[in-house]
Amino acid sequence: MPAARASRRAVVVALALAVAAAAGLGLWWALGRDDPDRDCAGLRTDDRIRQVLGAAWRSDLPCTALGDELRRATTGERPGVHSLAQARAMRAVVLALADGRGHHVHPDLRRPLAEALADYAADTHAVLALVDDTYNAHSGQQSDAWEDGQGVHFSVQPRELVRAVRGLSDDPTAYALLRAADLRRSAAGFAAVEAPPSDAALEDVVGRAAAPAGAYDAVADDVLRERGADSQRPWRSAALDRFRADGPDPAPAYSADPAGHLTAACLARTDPNDASGFVQLQGQTVCLLNQWSAASRSNLGPPELGVLGDRALNTTHTGRQEAQKAIAP
Secondary structure: OHHHHHHHHHHHHHHHHHHHHHHHHHHHHHHHHOOHHHHHHHHHOOHHHHHHHHHHOOOOOOHHHHHHHHHHHHOOOOOOOOOHHHHHHHHHHHHHHHOOHHHOOOHHHHHHHHHHHHOOHHHHHHHHHOOOHHHHHOOOOOOOOEEEOOEEEOOOOHHHHHHHHHHHOOOHHHHHHHHHHHHHHHHHHHHOOOOOOOHHHHHHHHHHHHHHHHHHHHHHHHHHHOOOHHHHHHHHHHHHHHHHHOOOOOOOOOOOOHHHHHHHHHHOOOOOOOOHHHHHHHOHHHHHHHHHHHHHOOOOOHHHHHHHHHHHHHHHHHHHHHHHHHHOO
């Protein structure tokens, strides 16, 4: 009998421990894994963010106000034109986002910070292209924003930028804002190719367009992977809806606005009601190449376009792989 009672007590204790463990796991799941208030507080109390906000910082600053203040601190009145202080602030925000817990960003912060970061598309595009020596030289932890004849810039490590973009991209509109801004930079690169184009110039512009596109493919893949099947389609549709809405309407003629023409032509290929819309995004650089060749009358034949198209797909794949490494835990 004593042995039987001891056995029953052992079972009761084991059950109690199991219940306690389950409760603890549930508490971690509910509070630790995805706690928006914690995500907001974590960013708000980051020393880099406190320095960016200066006198506007408060320990009880609501998340909506925090997003508005950070957008105000990082952008100016003219799109794409920034002071050194604003670029320095944007760099600090990106680094703080990159260090965030599990890529989590408070929902109220995703869109305003994406709007601010999209205003730096010239910089983010160059960082994700992976081949710009100037941006690589300014990407270290102790580096700073800088100014040259083209304006004011900032840089970070590509993996840091990818992690920041991933955190913002849980909001499909934020993702679309950032990706559309990058597409416009790629289109501008093609539009700037001088005629007759050299092989080196074409290979360079294709590579600089394809690697960032691959990074955005990887971000979308990870967002969708973390969602259940039922919530993947709404995110994808919302992103593609916004993505297409960012295109010029009506599409301008190539002679009037080459970059706008190319952007509109490739945005028009995406269908928010069709899962293949994202497949078409993964062929974004090939679309730009073909549209540019036709509109600019480059006289590139099928063999040349085939070789460049293969380079675009291979470089997109490389950009995607590098971004996947950055996103991985």
